[in-house]
Amino acid sequence: MTTANFVPTPHTTLKRLPQRGFYEREAVYAILDEAFICHVGFVVDGRPLVIPTSFARSGDELYLHGSAASRMLRALSGAVSVCVTVTLVDGLVLARSAFHHSINYRSVVIFGQAALIEDLEQKRRALEAFTEHVIPGRWAEVREPNEQELKATSVLALPLAEASAKIRTGGPKDDEEDYTQPVWSGVLPLLTVTGAPEADEYTPAAMPVPAYVLQYDRKKLTNE
């Protein structure tokens, strides 16, 4: 992985609130590594389409995958411009005035063109990286994809070349004259947690839940 930071472009430069923009590769990758759902935007017949899907980062590439028959995968494999956006919501920012309410969040926007990974062995490695991004520890336990499954799966690699992060943290910023309003103000943190794992009917009752399931915690997924 390269350590060079992203170079702001007209598409990734924040015009308003520039203090919320981050171009350090580390900052961008920390958000990508904590998340696993992205929203993929592309243009079909001049109209925008935004599809939620899972993703993985490996080095300086972002992987998308899906059925080879999926409309999105087929559209994106044709060297078209794509915008991939990843968003983590950290809390509600409650101010004394309606106007100054906000949301604490960390987001990444990536622009580029994705390319199909055709080679089956490369595809297998990308799918391993994919599974390990979503739930580290899982790949070693499960049956690996066979050739038919590999062929039925399309994997796209999007180079992480034009990207930026946008981050808001901290409490509300009220107007000076509003600080005396008798209104509880601050941040209500929001976080994603796991519920109790639900074994399916074919899993023997005596089979222990794996540690990587019990201890699943995306906050702990660090950068390479």
Added chain:
Amino acid sequence: MTTANFVPTPHTTLKRLPQRGFYEREAVYAILDEAFICHVGFVVDGRPLVIPTSFARSGDELYLHGSAASRMLRALSGAVSVCVTVTLVDGLVLARSAFHHSINYRSVVIFGQAALIEDLEQKRRALEAFTEHVIPGRWAEVREPNEQELKATSVLALPLAEASAKIRTGGPKDDEEDYTQPVWSGVLPLLTVTGAPEADEYTPAAMPVPAYVLQYDRKKLTNE
């Protein structure tokens, strides 16, 4: 609010996995009411742009808002095609084969054109609906927007006319011959919870945290 269901269009009809598609207004609105973050897709100079932002539903309209100076708000107020996607992630679906791993989710995709709300009183009511969508109970406590703040805020209304939901629930579907694999399989539920509210430095220590903050629970936000 109308009770008529959405009519599938070429853009909202699921071609693959049609059993995951839902066109009932109630199903779509239940997802919109539990969520408050959407991803807005639009086309700028032929390229896709996807921006995360908060939203509110009121009746058969979806509201977006932001600074009147924001690029997104200015772009969308010009009668352009927009795609708004809302996604709730409910869990990781862990199968015995890598191939059959999946994610339980509920998403909504909306297509249309948004229109600026120009009338200040209408805008004020939309912002009230907005605040009450994100955190019910808050509007009555805070200082309402003044005329200058109303003018600095753009509110867009997107008619809920062309929309559909996509929902996956339940456990993994493995290939018959894989059910004997000795791999723990099932669902790891993921949910969004609140952390301890963090009062800001101007909130008196003796001021109680409001009940609507302490009991914040998006799952309880029901339809009209």
